[in-house]
Amino acid sequence: xxxxxxxxxxxxxxxxxxxxxxxxxxxxxxxxxxxxxxxxxxxxxxxxxxxxxxxxxxxxxxxxxxxxxxxxxxxxxxxxxxxxxxxxxxxxxxxxxxxxxxxxxxxxxxxxxxxxxxxxxxxxxxxxxxxxxxxxxxxxxxxxxxxxxxxxxxxxxxxxxxxxxxxxxxxxxxxxxxxxxxxxxxxxxxxxxxxxxxxxxxxxxxxxxxxxxxxxxxxxxxxxxxxxxxxxxxxxxxxxxxxxxxxxxxxxxxxxxxxxxxxxxxxxxxxxxxxxxxxxxxxxxxxxxxxxxxxxxxxxxxxxxxxxxxxxxxxxxxxxxxxxxxxxxxxxxxxxxxxxxxxxxxxxxxxxxxxxxxxxxxx
Amino acid sequence: xxxxxxxxxxxxxxxxxxxxxxxxxxxxxxxxxxxxxxxxxxxxxxxxxxxxxxxxxxxxxxxxxxxxxxxxxxxxxxxxxxxxxxxxxxxxxxxxxxxxxxxxxxxxxxxxxxxxxxxxxxxxxxxxxxxxxxxxxxxxxxxxxxxxxxxxxxxxxxxxxxxxxxxxxxxxxxxxxxxxxxxxxxxxxxxxxxxxxxxxxxxxxxxxxxxxxxxxxxxxxxxxxxxxxxxxxxxxxxxxxxxxxxxxxxxxxxxxxxxxxxxxxxxxx
Numbered sequence: 060x061x062x063x064x065x066x067x068x069x070x071x072x073x074x075x076x077x078x079x080x081x082x083x084x085x086x087x088x089x090x091x092x093x094x095x096x097x098x099x100x101x102x103x104x105x106x107x108x109x110x111x112x113x114x115x116x117x118x119x120x121x122x123x124x125x126x127x128x129x130x131x132x133x134x135x136x137x138x139x140x141x142x143x144x145x146x147x148x149x150x151x152x153x154x155x156x157x158x159x160x161x162x163x164x165x166x167x168x169x170x171x172x173x174x175x176x177x178x179x180x181x182x183x184x185x186x187x188x189x190x191x192x193x194x195x196x197x198x199x200x201x202x203x204x205x206x207x208x209x210x211x212x213x214x215x216x217x218x219x220x221x222x223x224x225x226x227x228x229x230x231x232x233x234x235x236x237x238x239x240x241x242x243x244x245x246x247x248x249x250x251x252x253x254x255x256x257x258x259x260x261x262x263x264x265x266x267x268x269x270x271x272x273x274x275x276x277x278x279x280x281x282x283x284x285x286x287x288x289x290x291x292x293x294x295x296x297x298x299x300x301x302x303x304x305x306x307x308x309x310x311x312x313x314x315x316x317x318x319x320x321x322x323x324x325x326x327x328x329x330x331x332x333x334x335x336x337x338x339x340x341x342x343x344x345x346x347x348x349x350x351x352x353x354x355x356x357x358x359x360x361x362x363x364x365x366x367x368x369x370x371x372x373x374x375x376x377x378x379x380x381x382x383x384x385x386x387x388x389x390x391x392x393x394x395x396x397x398x399x400x401x402x403x404x405x406x407x408x409x410x411x412x413x414x415x416x417x418x419x420x421x422x
Numbered sequence: 423x424x425x426x427x428x429x430x431x432x433x434x435x436x437x438x439x440x441x442x443x444x445x446x447x448x449x450x451x452x453x454x455x456x457x458x459x460x461x462x463x464x465x466x467x468x469x470x471x472x473x474x475x476x477x478x479x480x481x482x483x484x485x486x487x488x489x490x491x492x493x494x495x496x497x498x499x500x501x502x503x504x505x506x507x508x509x510x511x512x513x514x515x516x517x518x519x520x521x522x523x524x525x526x527x528x529x530x531x532x533x534x535x536x537x538x539x540x541x542x543x544x545x546x547x548x549x550x551x552x553x554x555x556x557x558x559x560x561x562x563x564x565x566x567x568x569x570x571x572x573x574x575x576x577x578x579x580x581x582x583x584x585x586x587x588x589x590x591x592x593x594x595x596x597x598x599x600x601x602x603x604x605x606x607x608x609x610x611x612x613x614x615x616x617x618x619x620x621x622x623x624x625x626x627x628x629x630x631x632x633x634x635x636x637x638x639x640x641x642x643x644x645x646x647x648x649x650x651x652x653x654x655x656x657x658x659x660x661x662x663x664x665x666x667x668x669x670x671x672x673x674x675x676x677x678x679x680x681x682x683x684x685x686x687x688x689x690x691x
Contacts (some may be wrong), residue, residue: 149594
């Protein structure tokens with residue numbers, strides 16, 4: 060991600076207050092052109108507020124928003140070359156599917172035949188040409204979703220905003236739509252800003268993710284970056300599943316903090332920040348980065364006993380009670396069974412981790 | 423039927439109460455309708471079926487008076503309902519679409535209060551108002567009074583409809599480059615139409631039917647159908663009154679049915 064790429068949306072110090080309540084607290088971020096960008100966070104974290112500020116439905120209390128270099132924070136929504144896919148789709152019920160898709164083009168001043176022709180092409184792109192003359196209510200949820208997408212893409216916006224558009228669909232349809240959205244983004248080359256609370260969805264689809272919580276940006280980075288190198292406890296906990304262990308720093312050697320967990324367990328983690336000897340910090344390690352053995356592989360093997368194995372299709376989750384310590388979740392992929400062993404409940408085991416897997420988190 | 427006692431949905435005695443209520447409500451209407459077809463000068467003796475009193479309404483000695491009154495009633499009802507519906511639509515848009523403002527519940531109270539105030543009080547107040555500003559009583563004063571008291575009747579169905587329309591539709595329209603005005607006329611108004619039609623019909627019926635306020639503000643020499651009927655009845659009830667009443671009843675039933683069908687058809691969509 061080089062800095063020479065064009066910036067599509069530049070949010071600078073954006074604040075949103077409703078009376079005494081601060082929904083968004085000084086958020087700054089840049090979204091690149093032609094990027095699939097996701098705002099991810101639990102409900103009430105400010106992600107939708109930020110999206111609606113970019114769309115123009117919410118006023119910016121403080122700060123500025125630039126679209127390809129132009130300040131847009133004071134423009135009404137109809138003057139911004141961005142379009143939105145709404146959570147409830149908001150298809151106009153009194154119009155046909157074709158007229159829905161043509162609406163934006165017509166409002167932009169294109170002639171009726173011209174905008175209908177372009178709308179027809181858009182419907183072809185989302186494979187709904189056969190439904191052009193139907194009313195939205197006569198379509199299934201997934202079809203309505205695609206109409207909403209076609210309607211928002213038809214005027215060729217510079218940026219497409221998607222407000223949890225897949226949340227009303229069932230799992231299978233959602234997975235299919237995730238792929239379709241990703242393809243559409245590649246095909247059209249339009250910048251997508253996608254809002255979701257589903258971290259798995261965010262990881263699957265996004266080029267980059269902004270993790271938000273309590274109105275503030277927690278971490279911004281590529282999907283993999285965020286998953287493997289979370290900056291803080293919130294991100295580590297919210298993205299995927301993790302083992303968060305409270306530890307005390309004993310010594311720092313070659314950029315690694317050697318920590319004690321209590322019960323005689325020793326483990327080390329890598330940290331980007333300075334750590335103080337004696338500090339209480341957390342170590343985060345993903346369940347799939349742990350493996351079990353019946354003898355310690357190095358000094359950091361954690362002694363414990365298998366409580367149970369849970370089979371879940373592609374992998375097996377093992378709960379291990381550490382001796383005089385917390386319990387750990389260990390995940391073994393079924394394709395990994397050749398290298399990694401599964402132990403019966405009750406077996407005494409050592410839990411080991413790859414050196415790079417453990418992350419030290421300050422807060 | 424012995425098992426009905428076990429049915430938790432059955433309440434003993436309700437059927438009888440229902441019958442009594444229906445009887446009290448509809449028996450007089452039924453009597454008027456049946457006797458409007460009576461071929462007799464008396465309103466009590468039945469002398470066979472005929473349409474002579476309907477003919478009398480349109481060509482009898484009182485027909486001129488009733489025709490003029492009907493013309494007044496229908497023109498006033500159409501104009502009053504149209505104006506009141508327009509005002510109510512704008513009021514509903516302002517009340518429901520402009521977010522939470524400080525005096526919102528007070529405003530709603532002010533709009534719907536006339537529904538709760540005794541009509542006679544409104545009538546006296548309206549009369550005093552017209553006198554104090556020096557309006558000559560006549561067609562104009564009736565019209566103004568009707569517009570005023572029709573607004574809350576038109577407002578309720580329109581506001582109810584608008585409350586059910588999510589704000590995202592207008593936002594979507596504006597997001598797709600429509601101006602605020604276009605978003606209103608192209609998207610919101612068509613979606614509100616069933617409520618607007620219901621509001622209009624309700625206002626129309628209420629205006630057509632009004633007696634008390636009209637009687638106070640109408641002045642001499644001008645009648646609407648209800649005041650003309652009342653005037654006739656004071657000189658003794660004749661069968662032609664029953665014919666007129668039946669015709670009015672027919673108009674009301676027709677309008678209410680239309681209003682019902684319109685709101686129903688929209689809901690099943």
